[in-house]
Amino acid sequence: MHPVIARAPTARPQPDPYDVTAEFYDILQADEDETRVRHLYGREVSKARLGVLDIGAGTGRVTLMSLAESRVDVHAVEPARAMRTSLMTRLAALPAGQRERVTVHPHALDEAALYAVADVAVCHNTVACLSPAARHALWPAIGAALVPGGSLFLQLPPARLPTRNVxxxxxxxxxxxxxxxxxxxxxxxxxxxxxxxxxxxxxAEGVLREHSETFWMWPASRSQMIGDLERHGFVPLPGHDDPAYLAVTLRAPW
Incomplete structure (x- = not known):
């Protein structure tokens, strides 16, 4: 009689974030987003003299805009494999001269170990989906990746919880x-x-496929975001009052 060997249960792999959305994002939303990022950040990115940091690059709208509007190196940070795959496919179609200026980092910024690589950082369509703990880890990582006096342009999360379904x-x-x-x-x-x-x-015969994906967001007011960033050495950048985003600069050390 053979002994029974107990086997540890096989862990079910966690679904990759954006696994569903990656297929649909570019066709349904990217054109609108491309216009938006150029309007919000294009002028500021064109002023970069050291490098541009794209935090949460997704399928690459800010990254490609940064390559077109600047002549500096671009660091695209995107931990989600599904979105990064679309980003890499898009970069592969660029001329070699542009591809040589962009580095894709497959980790969250606090794991990427980037130090003083940029004087302009853009964080678009990302912070809302980060928990308070993840935001707490993000701010010092941005501070490390920017040089003193560098600027961060941050799309704000919703200011409050919705009072009804939207x-x-x-x-x-x-x-x-x-x-x-x-x-x-x-x-x-x-x-x-x-x-x-x-x-x-x-x-022609009707619905062929249906898919769903759920995301979570954590609201925070503009003043809350300013307060959080000030604790990590950032102060508001004068002359930027657009309610769609927050502009801050990293104070130089004393």
Missing amino acids: LRVLPEQRVGEHAYGGSMVMSTAGDRIRTRVDYWVRG
Whole structure:
């Protein structure tokens, strides 16, 4: 009689963040986002003299804009493999001279060990999805990656929890015989915002595929964000009052 050997249960691998969204983001949202990032940050990125840091690069809208608007090295930080795959595919289509100026870091910024590599940092469409603990780790990592006097341009998270469910429909886009569409619903769940995104693909015979992904966001007011950043050596940059983003600069050490 053979002894029974107990086997440890096999851990189910965690789904890659943005595994679903990566397929749909570029076709449904990237054109609008490309216009937005150029409007919000293009002028500031063009002033970079040392380097540009793109925190949460996603599929590369800020990265590509930075390569076009500046002549400095660009550091694209994107820990999510699904989004980074789209970013790398997009970079592969660039001329060799532009590709040589961009480095993709497959980690969160606090794990990337970047020191004094940039004088301009952009954090677009990222901070809202970071928990307070993750934000606490991010601020000193940005401070390390920037040189003193460097600037950070940060898209603000929602200032407060929604009082009711908020629906946004993403306009359908056609690719050959198929139409791609989606919608997102934001709702309050405790101290967080739950964002459920539903995607679909339709053909002549009706819906061919449906997928969903849920994201969590943590609200914070502009004044809260300024206070958090001030504790890590950042102060507001004069002349930047756009409510869509916060501009701060890293104080030089005494």
